[in-house]
Amino acid sequence: MENFVFQNKTKIIFGRDTEGQIGEETAKYAKKVLLHYGGGSIKKSGLYDRITESLKKAGVEIVELAGAQPNPRLSLVKVGIELCRKNGITFILAAGGGSAIDSAKAIAAGVPYSGDVWDFYTGKAAPEKALDVATVLTIPAAGSESSPSSVITNENGGFKRGLTNDLLRPVFSILNPELTFTLPAYQTACGAADIMAHIMERYFTTTKCADFTDRLCEATMKAVIHNVPICLKEPKNYDARAEVMWAGCVAHNDLLGTGRNQDWSSHGIEHEISGIYDVAHGAGLAAVFPAWMKHVYKSNINRFVQFAARVWNVEIDFHNQEKTALAGIAALENFFVSIGMPVRLNDMNIKDDRLEEMADKCSGNGSHTIGGFVSLDRNAILNILKLAV
Amino acid sequence: MENFVFQNKTKIIFGRDTEGQIGEETAKYAKKVLLHYGGGSIKKSGLYDRITESLKKAGVEIVELAGAQPNPRLSLVKVGIELCRKNGITFILAAGGGSAIDSAKAIAAGVPYSGDVWDFYTGKAAPEKALDVATVLTIPAAGSESSPSSVITNENGGFKRGLTNDLLRPVFSILNPELTFTLPAYQTACGAADIMAHIMERYFTTTKCADFTDRLCEATMKAVIHNVPICLKEPKNYDARAEVMWAGCVAHNDLLGTGRNQDWSSHGIEHEISGIYDVAHGAGLAAVFPAWMKHVYKSNINRFVQFAARVWNVEIDFHNQEKTALAGIAALENFFVSIGMPVRLNDMNIKDDRLEEMADKCSGNGSHTIGGFVSLDRNAILNILKLAV
Numbered sequence: 001m002e003n004f005v006f007q008n009k010t011k012i013i014f015g016r017d018t019e020g021q022i023g024e025e026t027a028k029y030a031k032k033v034l035l036h037y038g039g040g041s042i043k044k045s046g047l048y049d050r051i052t053e054s055l056k057k058a059g060v061e062i063v064e065l066a067g068a069q070p071n072p073r074l075s076l077v078k079v080g081i082e083l084c085r086k087n088g089i090t091f092i093l094a095a096g097g098g099s100a101i102d103s104a105k106a107i108a109a110g111v112p113y114s115g116d117v118w119d120f121y122t123g124k125a126a127p128e129k130a131l132d133v134a135t136v137l138t139i140p141a142a143g144s145e146s147s148p149s150s151v152i153t154n155e156n157g158g159f160k161r162g163l164t165n166d167l168l169r170p171v172f173s174i175l176n177p178e179l180t181f182t183l184p185a186y187q188t189a190c191g192a193a194d195i196m197a198h199i200m201e202r203y204f205t206t207t208k209c210a211d212f213t214d215r216l217c218e219a220t221m222k223a224v225i226h227n228v229p230i231c232l233k234e235p236k237n238y239d240a241r242a243e244v245m246w247a248g249c250v251a252h253n254d255l256l257g258t259g260r261n262q263d264w265s266s267h268g269i270e271h272e273i274s275g276i277y278d279v280a281h282g283a284g285l286a287a288v289f290p291a292w293m294k295h296v297y298k299s300n301i302n303r304f305v306q307f308a309a310r311v312w313n314v315e316i317d318f319h320n321q322e323k324t325a326l327a328g329i330a331a332l333e334n335f336f337v338s339i340g341m342p343v344r345l346n347d348m349n350i351k352d353d354r355l356e357e358m359a360d361k362c363s364g365n366g367s368h369t370i371g372g373f374v375s376l377d378r379n380a381i382l383n384i385l386k387l388a389v
Numbered sequence: 390m391e392n393f394v395f396q397n398k399t400k401i402i403f404g405r406d407t408e409g410q411i412g413e414e415t416a417k418y419a420k421k422v423l424l425h426y427g428g429g430s431i432k433k434s435g436l437y438d439r440i441t442e443s444l445k446k447a448g449v450e451i452v453e454l455a456g457a458q459p460n461p462r463l464s465l466v467k468v469g470i471e472l473c474r475k476n477g478i479t480f481i482l483a484a485g486g487g488s489a490i491d492s493a494k495a496i497a498a499g500v501p502y503s504g505d506v507w508d509f510y511t512g513k514a515a516p517e518k519a520l521d522v523a524t525v526l527t528i529p530a531a532g533s534e535s536s537p538s539s540v541i542t543n544e545n546g547g548f549k550r551g552l553t554n555d556l557l558r559p560v561f562s563i564l565n566p567e568l569t570f571t572l573p574a575y576q577t578a579c580g581a582a583d584i585m586a587h588i589m590e591r592y593f594t595t596t597k598c599a600d601f602t603d604r605l606c607e608a609t610m611k612a613v614i615h616n617v618p619i620c621l622k623e624p625k626n627y628d629a630r631a632e633v634m635w636a637g638c639v640a641h642n643d644l645l646g647t648g649r650n651q652d653w654s655s656h657g658i659e660h661e662i663s664g665i666y667d668v669a670h671g672a673g674l675a676a677v678f679p680a681w682m683k684h685v686y687k688s689n690i691n692r693f694v695q696f697a698a699r700v701w702n703v704e705i706d707f708h709n710q711e712k713t714a715l716a717g718i719a720a721l722e723n724f725f726v727s728i729g730m731p732v733r734l735n736d737m738n739i740k741d742d743r744l745e746e747m748a749d750k751c752s753g754n755g756s757h758t759i760g761g762f763v764s765l766d767r768n769a770i771l772n773i774l775k776l777a778v
Contacts, residue, residue, distance in 0.1 A: 012395040243601045
């Protein structure tokens with residue numbers, strides 16, 4: 001096991017009707033907030049009314065910024081930063097999925113910074129302070145509700161880049177599974193693919209001994225695999241929705257990665273896809289992850305055998321470990337297909353004409369490699385993209 | 390799943406040589422600390438020197454209180470409270486196992502309280518503030534290094550009682566698995582029994598749907614079951630020691646109990662035993678838990694079948710679920726025996742002459758029941774104690 005530091009300050013308030021606590025919780029931090037959300041879905045569902053009512057009841061003044069969209073845009077972040085500065089706002093409440101939350105985090109980091117907030121996403125600078133962020137989660141997927149991460153897309157060039165900093169962990173997050181009852185099947189499945197990816201990026205490690213966190217990863221994957229199909233069949237099944245929501249949060253709050261090397265190649269490669277094509281991040285991952293696996297599995301057959309046996313209950317072929325490993329990868333693909341995910345870029349109308357461009361961007365024009373499980377250069381990235389087409 | 394709130398502020402600093410960070414971390418909070426520990430073991434191992442050196446280097450003044458012992462005593466807590474008050478101390482650093490840490494937490498709660506600190510343990514009062522506590526853990530067992538709990542024994546009457554309050558979560562905890570290399574086999578095994586109990590008290594629930602946390606509990610138990618025998622055979626196996634140390638912490642930091650009813654009967658009953666006989670808490674639990682299971686399993690055979698199949702890999706007898714359930718309980722007993730734990734009170738020289746007294750104390754002379762999985766009255770408690778003899 002590797003040395004690590006683990007601390008997660010986010011207060012998780014989980015369960016039915018918990019959005020009624022927003023006003024009281026928010027008032028502990030601020031009397032004026034930026035309420036940041038996406039389009040009309042929270043208005044349609046009545047969540048917007050419940051949030052604003054709770055805030056007003058607690059005497060909290062609201063400034064609004066709507067319009068956060070999937071693959072949240074840098075331009076809106078900059079609007080938010082100015083809005084906060086102009087109104088003297090120190091607290092941002094994001095209502096929605098990972099897009100609204102990641103956008104809120106970017107605003108939070110940008111307000112006290114004199115430079116361009118994009119500096120944090122290119123690695124040119126690191127935030128030294130940030131406004132407080134809290135969330136009301138409506139889509140179990142990104143795990144942003146208690147993670148230190150934010151992913152933003154710069155429309156100028158189609159760059160999608162991430163920032164990770166403990167300052168960005170929300171101070172509290174409201175997780176009410178009932179808010180996910182109306183989530184369309186496709187979004188439910190995209191969320192599941194994203195959650196699975198967050199676990200697998202941690203699971204496929206070069207750390208030799210990580211037995212406990214291996215088992216935690218396997219447990220979390222099994223909970224997702226078991227409950228997502230139930231959510232798709234019975235969208236208002238509270239318990240299944242609750243399991244997925246809590247598993248999605250724990251999947252990305254860093255616990256599962258403690259003490260182990262991680263490999264975020266698939267996320268990196270997918271960011272190039274959704275940066276250009278604006279497809280759902282989870283759908284992109286469903287295509288990229290199996291392709292990544294096919295490219296790397298030979299470097300550590302044992303780990304893929306463990307994945308097959310423990311996560312997918314594949315019977316081990318002791319005479320042919322490779323067959324077992326491939327059966328595990330096939331099981332993952334089959335799962336994605338079964339929940340309605342595309343597992344080829346073709347299925348999302350992405351052809352092979354811009355693969356070179358994506359490989360260039362992902363490798364800084366071949367100037368660096370990505371990945372820890374297996375180091376990937378530009379050609380390897382290109383090969384994975386080809387396998388994904 | 391039940392509604393829940395989960396927040397754990399403790400910063401875990403995990404790995405080799407991490408005790409060298411104590412001074413720097415402590416100095417963020419205070420320039421003067423109470424260093425609280427047990428007997429000579431931290432002096433013998435050199436840990437004492439490394440801690441004091443790191444603190445001094447960071448300019449932190451040290452006031453010492455040694456003498457914390459297994460089943461930590463109220464009398465020493467009161468000495469610590471006076472010592473802190475006299476020296477204007479606001480920060481307590483506990484070095485040791487659960488005893489030193491629980492004792493430190495009691496002191497932390499007692500200093501700002503004008504009444505008798507024992508009030509918090511009888512439920513007569515609840516702490517409204519507490520000093521900051523940090524820990525250097527040397528025994529994976531109690532989970533007190535990131536839990537909100539403290540258990541103290543009042544020598545006046547042999548009462549062992551617990552206090553749970555989020556104010557008592559340590560601000561940081563240093564977990565260096567190397568510090569457990571010299572732990573005797575018996576203490577390693579007692580720790581394992583305590584860790585298993587912390588998970589099982591959460592696992593045996595009446596909450597119908599708790600799939601994700603079921604799986605997390607199972608994963609954590611399996612990590613303990615797999616790694617503790619390695620620790621016993623190879624006391625200096627870093628990886629096995631690390632797995633047990635991290636699993637022991639997560640077992641009791643509340644994550645595994647989120648969204649589910651819990652049943653702390655076995656802990657309650659064991660406290661009566663170690664309150665009187667001063668046996669190791671883990672050893673007492675190894676005798677009580679299987680007895681509790683034998684008393685209650687018929688109320689929910691399915692859960693015991695799941696325990697048998699998923700945790701112990703017992704092949705399910707589909708024609709005789711009860712047989713499967715009992716095989717799971719037997720597997721737990723066999724595991725305890727295999728690591729050198731007593732599974733009968735007799736093995737600890739505890740006879741049946743004071744069982745009635747313990748049942749009386751545990752049930753408030755029959756005035757209340759304990760337990761959530763199955764409600765236990767005085768007679769049920771007595772029956773479990775008899776099964777444990």
